[in-house]
Amino acid sequence: MQACARAAGERLPLVRAPARQRLAQSFVKVSRLPSLHETNRVVSCSARVSENISHKIEASTDHILPASQDHVVKAIDAINGGQVIAVPTDTIYGFACDACSAEAVNRIYEIKGRIHTRPLAICVADVPEISRFAVVDHLPHGLLHNLLPGPVTVVLKRGENSILERSLNPGLDSIGVRVPKLDFIRSIARGAGSALALTSANLSGRPSSVSVKDFGDLWPHCSYVFDGGILPSGRAGSTIVDLITPGVYKILRDGSSREETMAVLGKFGFVEAS
Structure with a gap:
Protein backbone atom coordinates (compact mmCIF):
# COMPACT_ATOMS: atom_id res chain seq x y z
CA MET A 1 0.00 0.00 0.00
CA GLN A 2 1.29 3.46 -0.82
CA ALA A 3 0.52 6.19 1.68
CA CYS A 4 -0.77 9.55 0.53
CA ALA A 5 2.13 11.71 -0.54
CA ARG A 6 1.45 14.53 1.89
CA ALA A 7 0.60 14.53 5.59
CA ALA A 8 -1.90 17.00 6.98
CA GLY A 9 -0.57 20.53 7.27
CA GLU A 10 1.74 20.47 4.24
CA ARG A 11 0.95 22.35 1.08
CA LEU A 12 0.76 20.34 -2.11
CA PRO A 13 2.42 21.92 -5.15
CA LEU A 14 0.20 22.57 -8.13
CA VAL A 15 1.32 20.57 -11.15
CA ARG A 16 1.49 22.60 -14.35
CA ALA A 17 -0.13 21.22 -17.47
CA PRO A 18 2.96 19.78 -19.27
CA ALA A 19 4.15 18.06 -16.10
CA ARG A 20 0.65 16.80 -15.43
CA GLN A 21 0.50 15.24 -18.89
CA ARG A 22 3.87 13.55 -18.44
CA LEU A 23 2.80 12.21 -15.05
CA ALA A 24 -0.45 10.83 -16.42
CA GLN A 25 1.39 9.22 -19.34
CA SER A 26 3.79 7.52 -16.94
CA PHE A 27 0.87 5.77 -15.24
CA VAL A 28 -1.58 5.16 -18.06
CA LYS A 29 -1.54 3.39 -21.36
CA VAL A 30 -4.70 3.60 -23.44
CA SER A 31 -5.19 0.82 -25.94
CA ARG A 32 -7.94 -0.04 -28.39
CA LEU A 33 -9.55 -3.40 -27.86
CA PRO A 34 -10.97 -5.56 -30.65
CA SER A 35 -14.61 -5.15 -31.56
CA LEU A 36 -16.94 -6.73 -29.05
CA HIS A 37 -18.30 -8.75 -31.98
CA GLU A 38 -14.81 -10.17 -32.58
CA THR A 39 -13.99 -11.36 -29.07
CA ASN A 40 -15.72 -12.65 -25.95
CA ARG A 41 -12.84 -11.59 -23.73
CA VAL A 42 -13.98 -9.88 -20.53
CA VAL A 43 -11.81 -6.92 -19.56
CA SER A 44 -12.01 -5.19 -16.19
CA CYS A 45 -11.72 -1.41 -15.96
CA SER A 46 -13.18 -1.04 -19.45
CA ALA A 47 -15.70 1.58 -20.48
CA ARG A 48 -18.05 1.39 -23.47
CA VAL A 49 -17.44 4.40 -25.70
CA SER A 50 -19.39 3.18 -28.72
CA GLU A 51 -21.57 0.25 -29.63
CA ASN A 52 -18.67 -1.90 -30.81
CA ILE A 53 -15.47 -0.50 -29.24
CA SER A 54 -14.05 -0.44 -25.72
CA HIS A 55 -11.03 1.32 -24.29
CA LYS A 56 -9.05 -0.01 -21.34
CA ILE A 57 -6.81 1.85 -18.93
CA GLU A 58 -3.79 -0.32 -18.21
CA ALA A 59 -2.13 0.86 -15.01
CA SER A 60 1.60 0.34 -14.66
CA THR A 61 1.57 0.76 -10.88
CA ASP A 62 0.10 -1.59 -8.32
CA HIS A 63 -2.06 1.03 -6.63
CA ILE A 64 -4.33 1.56 -9.66
CA LEU A 65 -6.91 -1.22 -9.37
CA PRO A 66 -10.29 -2.17 -10.83
CA ALA A 67 -13.28 -1.04 -8.77
CA SER A 68 -14.40 -4.61 -8.17
CA GLN A 69 -15.44 -6.62 -5.13
CA ASP A 70 -12.06 -8.38 -5.30
CA HIS A 71 -10.40 -5.18 -4.08
CA VAL A 72 -12.87 -4.03 -1.44
CA VAL A 73 -10.68 -5.35 1.40
CA LYS A 74 -7.70 -3.30 0.17
CA ALA A 75 -9.90 -0.21 0.14
CA ILE A 76 -11.22 -0.91 3.65
CA ASP A 77 -7.69 -1.41 4.99
CA ALA A 78 -6.62 1.91 3.47
CA ILE A 79 -9.60 3.74 4.98
CA ASN A 80 -9.02 2.21 8.41
CA GLY A 81 -5.35 3.12 8.11
CA GLY A 82 -6.20 6.81 7.76
CA GLN A 83 -5.46 6.98 4.03
CA VAL A 84 -7.24 8.68 1.13
CA ILE A 85 -8.50 6.63 -1.81
CA ALA A 86 -10.09 7.57 -5.14
CA VAL A 87 -13.32 5.77 -6.01
CA PRO A 88 -16.14 5.87 -8.56
CA THR A 89 -19.63 6.76 -7.39
CA ASP A 90 -22.98 6.75 -9.19
CA THR A 91 -22.21 10.26 -10.46
CA ILE A 92 -18.50 11.23 -10.57
CA TYR A 93 -15.18 10.06 -9.13
CA GLY A 94 -14.48 11.04 -5.56
CA PHE A 95 -11.80 11.13 -2.90
CA ALA A 96 -12.81 9.22 0.22
CA CYS A 97 -11.41 8.73 3.72
CA ASP A 98 -12.58 7.95 7.25
CA ALA A 99 -14.89 10.81 8.24
CA CYS A 100 -13.95 10.22 11.89
CA SER A 101 -10.21 10.77 11.27
CA ALA A 102 -9.15 14.41 11.49
CA GLU A 103 -5.78 13.62 9.89
CA ALA A 104 -7.35 11.85 6.91
CA VAL A 105 -9.88 14.64 6.38
CA ASN A 106 -7.05 17.18 6.37
CA ARG A 107 -5.27 15.12 3.70
CA ILE A 108 -8.27 15.45 1.40
CA TYR A 109 -8.26 19.23 1.79
CA ARG A 118 -15.91 24.49 2.33
CA PRO A 119 -17.70 21.47 3.83
CA LEU A 120 -17.33 17.81 2.88
CA ALA A 121 -20.20 15.36 2.56
CA ILE A 122 -20.22 11.88 4.04
CA CYS A 123 -21.13 8.55 2.48
CA VAL A 124 -22.75 5.67 4.36
CA ALA A 125 -23.52 2.14 3.25
CA ASP A 126 -27.25 1.97 3.94
CA VAL A 127 -30.11 4.35 4.67
CA PRO A 128 -30.60 3.24 8.33
CA GLU A 129 -26.99 4.25 9.00
CA ILE A 130 -27.83 7.92 8.43
CA SER A 131 -29.32 8.23 11.93
CA ARG A 132 -25.88 7.56 13.45
CA PHE A 133 -24.60 10.79 11.96
CA ALA A 134 -27.57 13.12 11.46
CA VAL A 135 -31.06 13.93 12.76
CA VAL A 136 -33.81 12.14 10.81
CA ASP A 137 -36.69 12.00 13.32
CA HIS A 138 -38.56 14.85 11.62
CA LEU A 139 -38.69 13.11 8.23
CA PRO A 140 -41.72 11.09 7.09
CA HIS A 141 -41.31 7.33 7.21
CA GLY A 142 -40.05 6.03 3.88
CA LEU A 143 -38.83 9.35 2.47
CA LEU A 144 -35.12 8.59 2.66
CA HIS A 145 -35.67 5.10 1.25
CA ASN A 146 -37.40 6.69 -1.76
CA LEU A 147 -34.52 9.11 -2.35
CA LEU A 148 -31.64 6.75 -1.60
CA PRO A 149 -29.60 4.92 -2.72
CA GLY A 150 -29.21 7.32 -5.60
CA PRO A 151 -27.49 10.46 -6.94
CA VAL A 152 -28.77 12.69 -4.12
CA THR A 153 -27.03 14.38 -1.18
CA VAL A 154 -29.44 15.09 1.68
CA VAL A 155 -28.43 17.90 4.03
CA LEU A 156 -29.54 17.29 7.61
CA LYS A 157 -28.78 18.63 11.06
CA ARG A 158 -25.77 16.88 12.54
CA GLY A 159 -27.19 16.59 16.04
CA GLU A 160 -25.53 16.32 19.44
CA ASN A 161 -25.30 12.52 19.32
CA SER A 162 -23.52 12.35 15.97
CA ILE A 163 -20.36 10.23 16.11
CA LEU A 164 -18.65 12.32 13.44
CA GLU A 165 -15.26 13.84 14.12
CA ARG A 166 -15.89 17.43 15.26
CA SER A 167 -13.07 18.69 13.05
CA LEU A 168 -15.17 17.69 10.03
CA ASN A 169 -16.86 20.88 8.81
CA PRO A 170 -16.19 22.86 12.01
CA GLY A 171 -18.69 25.57 12.80
CA LEU A 172 -21.51 23.88 10.88
CA ASP A 173 -24.38 22.06 12.57
CA SER A 174 -25.45 20.39 9.30
CA ILE A 175 -24.00 17.57 7.22
CA GLY A 176 -24.56 16.36 3.66
CA VAL A 177 -25.13 12.60 3.46
CA ARG A 178 -24.89 10.27 0.45
CA VAL A 179 -25.84 6.65 -0.14
CA PRO A 180 -24.65 6.15 -3.73
CA LYS A 181 -26.30 3.59 -5.95
CA LEU A 182 -23.04 1.71 -6.45
CA ASP A 183 -22.13 -1.48 -4.60
CA PHE A 184 -18.37 -0.89 -4.57
CA ILE A 185 -18.28 2.28 -2.48
CA ARG A 186 -21.12 1.07 -0.27
CA SER A 187 -19.21 -2.14 0.45
CA ILE A 188 -16.21 -0.06 1.51
CA ALA A 189 -18.30 2.05 3.88
CA ARG A 190 -19.99 -1.05 5.29
CA GLY A 191 -16.70 -2.85 5.85
CA ALA A 192 -15.00 0.18 7.39
CA GLY A 193 -17.81 0.46 9.94
CA SER A 194 -17.86 4.23 9.69
CA ALA A 195 -18.92 7.05 7.41
CA LEU A 196 -16.63 8.04 4.57
CA ALA A 197 -15.81 11.69 4.01
CA LEU A 198 -16.47 12.13 0.29
CA THR A 199 -15.70 14.89 -2.19
CA SER A 200 -15.04 15.15 -5.91
CA ALA A 201 -11.70 13.83 -7.21
CA ASN A 202 -10.21 16.98 -8.68
CA LEU A 203 -8.33 20.10 -7.74
CA SER A 204 -10.67 22.64 -6.19
CA GLY A 205 -12.33 24.72 -8.89
CA ARG A 206 -11.53 22.25 -11.70
CA PRO A 207 -14.13 20.19 -13.62
CA SER A 208 -15.40 17.01 -12.01
CA SER A 209 -13.91 13.68 -13.07
CA VAL A 210 -15.79 10.98 -14.97
CA SER A 211 -12.64 8.94 -15.69
CA VAL A 212 -9.52 8.23 -13.63
CA LYS A 213 -7.52 9.90 -16.40
CA ASP A 214 -9.23 13.19 -15.54
CA PHE A 215 -7.30 13.43 -12.26
CA GLY A 216 -4.13 11.56 -13.21
CA ASP A 217 -1.92 14.26 -11.69
CA LEU A 218 -3.40 13.50 -8.26
CA TRP A 219 -2.93 9.71 -8.30
CA PRO A 220 0.36 9.77 -6.36
CA HIS A 221 -1.38 11.40 -3.40
CA CYS A 222 -3.79 8.48 -2.91
CA SER A 223 -3.19 5.11 -1.33
CA TYR A 224 -5.27 3.50 -4.10
CA VAL A 225 -7.09 4.67 -7.21
CA PHE A 226 -10.01 2.38 -8.08
CA ASP A 227 -10.95 2.46 -11.74
CA GLY A 228 -14.61 2.02 -12.60
CA GLY A 229 -14.28 3.07 -16.24
CA ILE A 230 -15.91 6.12 -17.77
CA LEU A 231 -18.94 7.07 -15.69
CA PRO A 232 -22.08 7.66 -17.76
CA SER A 233 -23.83 10.35 -15.71
CA GLY A 234 -21.80 13.33 -16.92
CA ARG A 235 -20.10 15.86 -14.65
CA ALA A 236 -23.15 17.25 -12.85
CA GLY A 237 -22.59 15.43 -9.55
CA SER A 238 -25.36 14.62 -7.11
CA THR A 239 -28.40 16.77 -6.48
CA ILE A 240 -28.01 18.48 -3.09
CA VAL A 241 -31.22 19.08 -1.14
CA ASP A 242 -31.64 20.66 2.30
CA LEU A 243 -34.15 18.69 4.42
CA ILE A 244 -33.45 20.29 7.79
CA THR A 245 -36.83 22.05 8.09
CA PRO A 246 -39.85 19.71 8.48
CA GLY A 247 -42.04 19.65 5.36
CA VAL A 248 -39.82 22.06 3.43
CA TYR A 249 -36.97 21.43 1.01
CA LYS A 250 -34.42 23.63 -0.71
CA ILE A 251 -32.39 22.55 -3.73
CA LEU A 252 -28.81 23.70 -3.08
CA ARG A 253 -27.38 22.22 -6.29
CA ASP A 254 -29.32 20.97 -9.30
CA GLY A 255 -27.00 18.04 -9.97
CA SER A 256 -28.06 15.04 -12.02
CA SER A 257 -31.39 14.23 -10.34
CA ARG A 258 -33.22 17.49 -9.61
CA GLU A 259 -36.58 16.61 -11.21
CA GLU A 260 -36.69 13.09 -9.76
CA THR A 261 -35.82 14.42 -6.29
CA MET A 262 -38.52 17.09 -6.42
CA ALA A 263 -41.08 14.52 -7.57
CA VAL A 264 -40.34 12.25 -4.59
CA LEU A 265 -40.48 15.13 -2.13
CA GLY A 266 -43.79 16.28 -3.60
CA LYS A 267 -45.31 12.83 -3.02
CA PHE A 268 -44.42 13.16 0.66
CA GLY A 269 -46.08 16.57 0.94
CA PHE A 270 -42.92 18.66 0.97
CA VAL A 271 -42.97 22.17 -0.49
CA GLU A 272 -40.05 24.09 -1.91
CA ALA A 273 -38.68 26.91 0.24
CA SER A 274 -39.57 30.33 -1.11
Whole structure:
Protein backbone atom coordinates (compact mmCIF):
# COMPACT_ATOMS: atom_id res chain seq x y z
CA MET A 1 0.00 0.00 0.00
CA GLN A 2 1.29 3.46 -0.82
CA ALA A 3 0.52 6.19 1.68
CA CYS A 4 -0.77 9.55 0.53
CA ALA A 5 2.13 11.71 -0.54
CA ARG A 6 1.45 14.53 1.89
CA ALA A 7 0.60 14.53 5.59
CA ALA A 8 -1.90 17.00 6.98
CA GLY A 9 -0.57 20.53 7.27
CA GLU A 10 1.74 20.47 4.24
CA ARG A 11 0.95 22.35 1.08
CA LEU A 12 0.76 20.34 -2.11
CA PRO A 13 2.42 21.92 -5.15
CA LEU A 14 0.20 22.57 -8.13
CA VAL A 15 1.32 20.57 -11.15
CA ARG A 16 1.49 22.60 -14.35
CA ALA A 17 -0.13 21.22 -17.47
CA PRO A 18 2.96 19.78 -19.27
CA ALA A 19 4.15 18.06 -16.10
CA ARG A 20 0.65 16.80 -15.43
CA GLN A 21 0.50 15.24 -18.89
CA ARG A 22 3.87 13.55 -18.44
CA LEU A 23 2.80 12.21 -15.05
CA ALA A 24 -0.45 10.83 -16.42
CA GLN A 25 1.39 9.22 -19.34
CA SER A 26 3.79 7.52 -16.94
CA PHE A 27 0.87 5.77 -15.24
CA VAL A 28 -1.58 5.16 -18.06
CA LYS A 29 -1.54 3.39 -21.36
CA VAL A 30 -4.70 3.60 -23.44
CA SER A 31 -5.19 0.82 -25.94
CA ARG A 32 -7.94 -0.04 -28.39
CA LEU A 33 -9.55 -3.40 -27.86
CA PRO A 34 -10.97 -5.56 -30.65
CA SER A 35 -14.61 -5.15 -31.56
CA LEU A 36 -16.94 -6.73 -29.05
CA HIS A 37 -18.30 -8.75 -31.98
CA GLU A 38 -14.81 -10.17 -32.58
CA THR A 39 -13.99 -11.36 -29.07
CA ASN A 40 -15.72 -12.65 -25.95
CA ARG A 41 -12.84 -11.59 -23.73
CA VAL A 42 -13.98 -9.88 -20.53
CA VAL A 43 -11.81 -6.92 -19.56
CA SER A 44 -12.01 -5.19 -16.19
CA CYS A 45 -11.72 -1.41 -15.96
CA SER A 46 -13.18 -1.04 -19.45
CA ALA A 47 -15.70 1.58 -20.48
CA ARG A 48 -18.05 1.39 -23.47
CA VAL A 49 -17.44 4.40 -25.70
CA SER A 50 -19.39 3.18 -28.72
CA GLU A 51 -21.57 0.25 -29.63
CA ASN A 52 -18.67 -1.90 -30.81
CA ILE A 53 -15.47 -0.50 -29.24
CA SER A 54 -14.05 -0.44 -25.72
CA HIS A 55 -11.03 1.32 -24.29
CA LYS A 56 -9.05 -0.01 -21.34
CA ILE A 57 -6.81 1.85 -18.93
CA GLU A 58 -3.79 -0.32 -18.21
CA ALA A 59 -2.13 0.86 -15.01
CA SER A 60 1.60 0.34 -14.66
CA THR A 61 1.57 0.76 -10.88
CA ASP A 62 0.10 -1.59 -8.32
CA HIS A 63 -2.06 1.03 -6.63
CA ILE A 64 -4.33 1.56 -9.66
CA LEU A 65 -6.91 -1.22 -9.37
CA PRO A 66 -10.29 -2.17 -10.83
CA ALA A 67 -13.28 -1.04 -8.77
CA SER A 68 -14.40 -4.61 -8.17
CA GLN A 69 -15.44 -6.62 -5.13
CA ASP A 70 -12.06 -8.38 -5.30
CA HIS A 71 -10.40 -5.18 -4.08
CA VAL A 72 -12.87 -4.03 -1.44
CA VAL A 73 -10.68 -5.35 1.40
CA LYS A 74 -7.70 -3.30 0.17
CA ALA A 75 -9.90 -0.21 0.14
CA ILE A 76 -11.22 -0.91 3.65
CA ASP A 77 -7.69 -1.41 4.99
CA ALA A 78 -6.62 1.91 3.47
CA ILE A 79 -9.60 3.74 4.98
CA ASN A 80 -9.02 2.21 8.41
CA GLY A 81 -5.35 3.12 8.11
CA GLY A 82 -6.20 6.81 7.76
CA GLN A 83 -5.46 6.98 4.03
CA VAL A 84 -7.24 8.68 1.13
CA ILE A 85 -8.50 6.63 -1.81
CA ALA A 86 -10.09 7.57 -5.14
CA VAL A 87 -13.32 5.77 -6.01
CA PRO A 88 -16.14 5.87 -8.56
CA THR A 89 -19.63 6.76 -7.39
CA ASP A 90 -22.98 6.75 -9.19
CA THR A 91 -22.21 10.26 -10.46
CA ILE A 92 -18.50 11.23 -10.57
CA TYR A 93 -15.18 10.06 -9.13
CA GLY A 94 -14.48 11.04 -5.56
CA PHE A 95 -11.80 11.13 -2.90
CA ALA A 96 -12.81 9.22 0.22
CA CYS A 97 -11.41 8.73 3.72
CA ASP A 98 -12.58 7.95 7.25
CA ALA A 99 -14.89 10.81 8.24
CA CYS A 100 -13.95 10.22 11.89
CA SER A 101 -10.21 10.77 11.27
CA ALA A 102 -9.15 14.41 11.49
CA GLU A 103 -5.78 13.62 9.89
CA ALA A 104 -7.35 11.85 6.91
CA VAL A 105 -9.88 14.64 6.38
CA ASN A 106 -7.05 17.18 6.37
CA ARG A 107 -5.27 15.12 3.70
CA ILE A 108 -8.27 15.45 1.40
CA TYR A 109 -8.26 19.23 1.79
CA GLU A 110 -4.54 19.33 1.02
CA ILE A 111 -4.83 17.09 -2.04
CA LYS A 112 -7.63 19.21 -3.50
CA GLY A 113 -6.13 22.56 -2.50
CA ARG A 114 -9.51 23.27 -0.92
CA ILE A 115 -10.12 25.80 1.84
CA HIS A 116 -11.31 24.26 5.10
CA THR A 117 -14.42 26.43 5.26
CA ARG A 118 -15.91 24.49 2.33
CA PRO A 119 -17.70 21.47 3.83
CA LEU A 120 -17.33 17.81 2.88
CA ALA A 121 -20.20 15.36 2.56
CA ILE A 122 -20.22 11.88 4.04
CA CYS A 123 -21.13 8.55 2.48
CA VAL A 124 -22.75 5.67 4.36
CA ALA A 125 -23.52 2.14 3.25
CA ASP A 126 -27.25 1.97 3.94
CA VAL A 127 -30.11 4.35 4.67
CA PRO A 128 -30.60 3.24 8.33
CA GLU A 129 -26.99 4.25 9.00
CA ILE A 130 -27.83 7.92 8.43
CA SER A 131 -29.32 8.23 11.93
CA ARG A 132 -25.88 7.56 13.45
CA PHE A 133 -24.60 10.79 11.96
CA ALA A 134 -27.57 13.12 11.46
CA VAL A 135 -31.06 13.93 12.76
CA VAL A 136 -33.81 12.14 10.81
CA ASP A 137 -36.69 12.00 13.32
CA HIS A 138 -38.56 14.85 11.62
CA LEU A 139 -38.69 13.11 8.23
CA PRO A 140 -41.72 11.09 7.09
CA HIS A 141 -41.31 7.33 7.21
CA GLY A 142 -40.05 6.03 3.88
CA LEU A 143 -38.83 9.35 2.47
CA LEU A 144 -35.12 8.59 2.66
CA HIS A 145 -35.67 5.10 1.25
CA ASN A 146 -37.40 6.69 -1.76
CA LEU A 147 -34.52 9.11 -2.35
CA LEU A 148 -31.64 6.75 -1.60
CA PRO A 149 -29.60 4.92 -2.72
CA GLY A 150 -29.21 7.32 -5.60
CA PRO A 151 -27.49 10.46 -6.94
CA VAL A 152 -28.77 12.69 -4.12
CA THR A 153 -27.03 14.38 -1.18
CA VAL A 154 -29.44 15.09 1.68
CA VAL A 155 -28.43 17.90 4.03
CA LEU A 156 -29.54 17.29 7.61
CA LYS A 157 -28.78 18.63 11.06
CA ARG A 158 -25.77 16.88 12.54
CA GLY A 159 -27.19 16.59 16.04
CA GLU A 160 -25.53 16.32 19.44
CA ASN A 161 -25.30 12.52 19.32
CA SER A 162 -23.52 12.35 15.97
CA ILE A 163 -20.36 10.23 16.11
CA LEU A 164 -18.65 12.32 13.44
CA GLU A 165 -15.26 13.84 14.12
CA ARG A 166 -15.89 17.43 15.26
CA SER A 167 -13.07 18.69 13.05
CA LEU A 168 -15.17 17.69 10.03
CA ASN A 169 -16.86 20.88 8.81
CA PRO A 170 -16.19 22.86 12.01
CA GLY A 171 -18.69 25.57 12.80
CA LEU A 172 -21.51 23.88 10.88
CA ASP A 173 -24.38 22.06 12.57
CA SER A 174 -25.45 20.39 9.30
CA ILE A 175 -24.00 17.57 7.22
CA GLY A 176 -24.56 16.36 3.66
CA VAL A 177 -25.13 12.60 3.46
CA ARG A 178 -24.89 10.27 0.45
CA VAL A 179 -25.84 6.65 -0.14
CA PRO A 180 -24.65 6.15 -3.73
CA LYS A 181 -26.30 3.59 -5.95
CA LEU A 182 -23.04 1.71 -6.45
CA ASP A 183 -22.13 -1.48 -4.60
CA PHE A 184 -18.37 -0.89 -4.57
CA ILE A 185 -18.28 2.28 -2.48
CA ARG A 186 -21.12 1.07 -0.27
CA SER A 187 -19.21 -2.14 0.45
CA ILE A 188 -16.21 -0.06 1.51
CA ALA A 189 -18.30 2.05 3.88
CA ARG A 190 -19.99 -1.05 5.29
CA GLY A 191 -16.70 -2.85 5.85
CA ALA A 192 -15.00 0.18 7.39
CA GLY A 193 -17.81 0.46 9.94
CA SER A 194 -17.86 4.23 9.69
CA ALA A 195 -18.92 7.05 7.41
CA LEU A 196 -16.63 8.04 4.57
CA ALA A 197 -15.81 11.69 4.01
CA LEU A 198 -16.47 12.13 0.29
CA THR A 199 -15.70 14.89 -2.19
CA SER A 200 -15.04 15.15 -5.91
CA ALA A 201 -11.70 13.83 -7.21
CA ASN A 202 -10.21 16.98 -8.68
CA LEU A 203 -8.33 20.10 -7.74
CA SER A 204 -10.67 22.64 -6.19
CA GLY A 205 -12.33 24.72 -8.89
CA ARG A 206 -11.53 22.25 -11.70
CA PRO A 207 -14.13 20.19 -13.62
CA SER A 208 -15.40 17.01 -12.01
CA SER A 209 -13.91 13.68 -13.07
CA VAL A 210 -15.79 10.98 -14.97
CA SER A 211 -12.64 8.94 -15.69
CA VAL A 212 -9.52 8.23 -13.63
CA LYS A 213 -7.52 9.90 -16.40
CA ASP A 214 -9.23 13.19 -15.54
CA PHE A 215 -7.30 13.43 -12.26
CA GLY A 216 -4.13 11.56 -13.21
CA ASP A 217 -1.92 14.26 -11.69
CA LEU A 218 -3.40 13.50 -8.26
CA TRP A 219 -2.93 9.71 -8.30
CA PRO A 220 0.36 9.77 -6.36
CA HIS A 221 -1.38 11.40 -3.40
CA CYS A 222 -3.79 8.48 -2.91
CA SER A 223 -3.19 5.11 -1.33
CA TYR A 224 -5.27 3.50 -4.10
CA VAL A 225 -7.09 4.67 -7.21
CA PHE A 226 -10.01 2.38 -8.08
CA ASP A 227 -10.95 2.46 -11.74
CA GLY A 228 -14.61 2.02 -12.60
CA GLY A 229 -14.28 3.07 -16.24
CA ILE A 230 -15.91 6.12 -17.77
CA LEU A 231 -18.94 7.07 -15.69
CA PRO A 232 -22.08 7.66 -17.76
CA SER A 233 -23.83 10.35 -15.71
CA GLY A 234 -21.80 13.33 -16.92
CA ARG A 235 -20.10 15.86 -14.65
CA ALA A 236 -23.15 17.25 -12.85
CA GLY A 237 -22.59 15.43 -9.55
CA SER A 238 -25.36 14.62 -7.11
CA THR A 239 -28.40 16.77 -6.48
CA ILE A 240 -28.01 18.48 -3.09
CA VAL A 241 -31.22 19.08 -1.14
CA ASP A 242 -31.64 20.66 2.30
CA LEU A 243 -34.15 18.69 4.42
CA ILE A 244 -33.45 20.29 7.79
CA THR A 245 -36.83 22.05 8.09
CA PRO A 246 -39.85 19.71 8.48
CA GLY A 247 -42.04 19.65 5.36
CA VAL A 248 -39.82 22.06 3.43
CA TYR A 249 -36.97 21.43 1.01
CA LYS A 250 -34.42 23.63 -0.71
CA ILE A 251 -32.39 22.55 -3.73
CA LEU A 252 -28.81 23.70 -3.08
CA ARG A 253 -27.38 22.22 -6.29
CA ASP A 254 -29.32 20.97 -9.30
CA GLY A 255 -27.00 18.04 -9.97
CA SER A 256 -28.06 15.04 -12.02
CA SER A 257 -31.39 14.23 -10.34
CA ARG A 258 -33.22 17.49 -9.61
CA GLU A 259 -36.58 16.61 -11.21
CA GLU A 260 -36.69 13.09 -9.76
CA THR A 261 -35.82 14.42 -6.29
CA MET A 262 -38.52 17.09 -6.42
CA ALA A 263 -41.08 14.52 -7.57
CA VAL A 264 -40.34 12.25 -4.59
CA LEU A 265 -40.48 15.13 -2.13
CA GLY A 266 -43.79 16.28 -3.60
CA LYS A 267 -45.31 12.83 -3.02
CA PHE A 268 -44.42 13.16 0.66
CA GLY A 269 -46.08 16.57 0.94
CA PHE A 270 -42.92 18.66 0.97
CA VAL A 271 -42.97 22.17 -0.49
CA GLU A 272 -40.05 24.09 -1.91
CA ALA A 273 -38.68 26.91 0.24
CA SER A 274 -39.57 30.33 -1.11
